[in-house]
Amino acid sequence: MRLEETDQLSRTIAAPLDAPLALVAKVRGALRLRAVNTQAQALGIAPGQTLADARALHPDLQVADMDEEADRHWLKRLAEHCIAWSPLTTTAPPDGITLDITGGEHLFGGEAGLAAQAEDAFTAIGMTVRVAVAATAQGAQALARHAPLPIRDEREALRALPVLALGLEDEATLALRRAGLKTIGDVAARPAASIAARFGAEAMTALRRLLGEEQAPITPITQPEPLHFERRFAEPVALQASIAACFLSLLHEAARTMEERDLGGRRFVLTLFRSDGARRRLAIETGLPTRDTASVLRLFDERIAALADPLDPGFGYDRITLFLPVTELLVASQPALDGNAQDTAALADLIDRLSTRLGPASLCRLAPQDSHIPEQAQLALPAIHERMPVPWPQPSAGEPPIRPLFLFDPPQPVEVIAEVPDGPPHRFRWRRKLHEVRLYEGPERIASEWWRRKGGEAPGKGGLTRDYYRIEDARGRRYWIFRHGLYEEKPDPRQGPRWYMHGLFA
Amino acid sequence: MHDRAAPAEAPRRAFGIASLDATLGGGLARGRVHEVYAAESDDAASATGFTVGAAIGMVDPGRTVLWLRTLRAARLGGVAQANGWSELGGAPGHGLVGVVGDATALLRAAVDALRCTALGAVIVESWGTMRELDLTASRRLALATEQSGVPLLLLRHDASPVPSAAQTRWQVAAAPSQALPGHAPGRPTFDVTLLRQRSGPSGFDWRLEWDRDQRMFREAPLSGVVVPFSACGQVATGGNGSAFPDDRRAA
Missing domain, CATH: 3.30.70 (Alpha-Beta Plaits)
Known part of the structure; x- marks a missing residue:
């Protein structure tokens, strides 16, 4: 049957x-319907029609x-x-x-x-x-x-x-x-x-x-059979040494199975079932697929050391399982002679260890993001997921640095005295200290992203423009200061535009 | 164990400034700890700029630079910007930025990182006095960097120097830059003092300018008050102590 x-x-x-809905695909130069839903069928639209014909029937x-x-x-x-x-x-x-x-x-x-x-x-x-x-x-x-x-x-x-x-x-x-x-x-x-x-x-x-x-x-x-390994005990085990030995044998078993299938684990989940029903789940992640028991064991050690409340075996565990939800192809290969592969592996190992100990979001690779708003120009991606170096645009030769090394988020308010209302700052007070402006360059005008705001295309609704100045004070410290809003934008009718310290140059 | 007692001569990277390289015996040594202190907390960005410049000089292209910061440094000093890093001539794409909760975790992560030979350099940035960084911790860092050959640049803001196992100790303050046409701020300029050097002369000042396009420091053109030491052969026998008082800042 x-x-x-x-x-x-x-x-x-x-x-x-x-x-009525239709899915279209290009067949010999014409867009033809490939599939239609029942509502479209009821209107007399059928697969095989050209899109133009169907549209003519039902716009x-x-x-x-x-x-x-x-x-x-x-x-x-x-x-x-x-x-x-x-x-x-x-x-x-x-x-x-x-x-x-x-x-x-x-x-x-x-x-x-x-x-x-x-x-x-x-x-x-x-x-x-x-x-x-x-x-x-x-x-x-x-x-x-x-x-x-x-x-x-x-x-x-x-x-x-x-x-x-x-x-x-x-x-x-x-x-x-x-x-x-x-x-x-x-x-x-x-x-x-x-x-x-x-x-x-x-x-x-x-x-x-x-x-x-x-x-x-x-x-x-x-x-493929899921990579799930478990040990059950007739008598609950509570001894540290027995648990460790059991875990090691689970890891070895997993490594053997993965080797047969040319796989390497990216995520390892250890679950400890306590005899009173409580269950503790520990997970680690690696940046590169691995089946090296020693390095996985070290990552679990890091994970256990970083736990806020330590593992408590109570009256013992009666079941321990190891599950590998994420695996990747890992074919045994001969190490290259130049040592590059060795370096890559050593770096991946360091990233895994630090990410496990500090949390994946604490160790980041900075990637460029397509935005002209300075605080949105970079994206901090967890290094454990972002393995390859990211290309960054090169600055143009002969120019001094035009973007600061540090950015304050949020920008810090400063009191500024300017000679003319829309002009550069003359002196400013930041962190309770008065700074005399010796050199400045600007303004570099950065408009707000008005297209992201509802109704932002209307005049005066698109958000405030920022005028950035690169400033060096009398002692040689270099700052990035902006005025939030132009005078004609009238950000605050009583005070006029506010000034903010946004970044520090080297 | 004998190499621990007397570490082998580490490869050095020259600054390209005769007087500075002569004082250092050929340049900054890889596989050593170098401490950089910000003269005042407002000089934090300048001290970081000097450190980033020194790291760029010491790292082979394509190598990863790990920048570890404490949460406090990230809060007080601002978010590290890849754009600004790139503007100084670095390769932020090859960089990793780690933000660590406390000083103990910072030092532990630093020791682990220094044992990884795949790294080009490690920058460790902290804010405030760090009690955890005692002589033992410092010696541990020094041993790790000697064994792997990965240099450690220990960047300290808002802190006063304490005894340590570092090879060199620098103090960095911002200095007025050579103005560009139209009264625009020019290249990053630093007043750099070599506070201490292990078995070498120290106590000299330089005014350095970072040339992003050549990826090297230059001696800044003088603007009046400062007369830096140009030749230091005469004081090379001066030993560890400060041979000359730092009279510039007094001036």
């Missing part, structure tokens, strides 16, 4: 669910690009969940999943019960599904795709299918239709030899498979 599901795969787009048709890769991926994920019903499960692209349920359907209440369960499960996640059961995979696929549901008599239903269900090439299908053979039953009624002579041997094979006269095995998808 086989069961087949056909899904109309659609993606989440920003449109109301009940609006308010919502359109999104077909993403075949995402659909394939989604189909595979759905198929992986179907393994719950049968281990022999495979995808039938573009929109089907085939399950070989022979001998297993009674566990779910027979064919009908299994079909109902599958339908419920897919409806629950918002998928439309058509389920059909037939003697062969091809028969089930054809019924699910082309037959009117529900199916009362499998044999009759198969014979009533259009010749399109044979899944032959367009030319052969057209030739069958031209010969007056509209349904599978018509084709099956003809002598096999003449069909094979006129439409090729594959037409006969397809027909036999559809009618259940010939079996074709399916290739089930395989799922």
Whole structure:
């Protein structure tokens, strides 16, 4: 027995669910509809139409690009969940999943019960599904795709299918239709030899498979066994040494398994189950995939040392598990002679250790961000996730530094005396000290990001402009000071614009 | 163990300034601890600029520089900016910035980092007196840097010098820069004092200007009051102590 599901795969787009929607793709230079939802179907829009024709019929048709890769991926994920019903499960692209349920359907209440369960499960996640059961995979696929549901008599239903269900090439299908053979039953009624002579041997094979006269095995998808290792104890263990030894043996077992599969762990989760039901979870992460037990053990030591409340075995642990949720390909390789690989590994090891001890957000790599607002120009990314050096733009030669080494966040208010209202500062008071301005350069005018504000395009609503001055005081200290708002922007009617210390130059 | 007692001669990176390199015996040594004190807390950015410049001189291109700061330094001194780092000629893309809660964690992270030979240099920045950095801790840092050859630049703001195992100790203050046309501030300029040097002369002042394009320090053109020592052969026998009083700041 086989069961087949056909899904109309659609993606989440920003449109109301009940609006007509079509997915389009470029076919021979024209945008054609590849899939439509039921609302669009009701309006007479069908796959295969050009987008221009469909738009002419219904200008308010919502359109999104077909993403075949995402659909394939989604189909595979759905198929992986179907393994719950049968281990022999495979995808039938573009929109089907085939399950070989022979001998297993009674566990779910027979064919009908299994079909109902599958339908419920897919409806629950918002998928439309058509389920059909037939003697062969091809028969089930054809019924699910082309037959009117529900199916009362499998044999009759198969014979009533259009010749399109044979899944032959367009030319052969057209030739069958031209010969007056509209349904599978018509084709099956003809002598096999003449069909094979006129439409090729594959037409006969397809027909036999559809009618259940010939079996074709399916290739089930395989799922790697999760990397989950555990030790159970008849008597709870509380001794530090026993726990450590058990953990070490778990790590060795994990390393052996990973080596067989050419994998390295990126995330290790240790769970300690106490005999009174309490459970303690410890997780570490590494920047590079690893199966080196010593370095993983050291990271766990760091993690345990950094715990706010220490591990308390109480009356002992009765179960210890190690789970590796994130793994990556790690092929054993010969070390390069220049020692670069060794350096990379040593640096990754240091980053792992410091990130585990201090927390991943404490050790950062600075990456440029596309913004002209100074405090948003850089992004601090956790070094454990950002392995490669990030390129930064080079400053232009011959110029003094125009951006400060340190930035205050938030900027610190300063009292400024300027000679003219919109002019540069003359002297200023910062951190209770008075500074005389000796040299200055500016203003460098940085406008606010008015396009990010609601209604920011209206005059006076876009936020205040900043006028930055590079300043050196009498003692040679270099500052970056800005005036928040121009005089004509009237930031504060009583006081005029405020000044802020934003950064320090070397 | 004998190399611990008498560490092998470390490779040096010259400043490119004759008098400075002669005093240091050829330049700043890699694989040693160098302390940089800000003269006043307002000179923190200048001291950092000098340190970043010294690090750029000591690091081979493509090597990672680890900059460890205490939470207090990040709060008082401001957020370290990759743009500003790059404006000084550094490669912030190859840099890592770590912010550490307290001094103990800072020193522990520094020792771990110094043992990693893949790093180009380690900059450790702290604010205020750090009781945890006693002679033992300092010696531990020195041993780690001697063994790996990774230089440690220990940047200290708002602190007064304490005995340590550092190779050199510097004091850095901001100095007026050579103005550009239009009264614009020029290149970063520092008043640098070599407070102490292990088995070498010390107590000299220089006014240095950081040339970003050449990635090196230059002696700043003099502007009146300051007369720095140009030749120091005459005081090379002076030993550890301060051979000359620091009369500039008094002037």
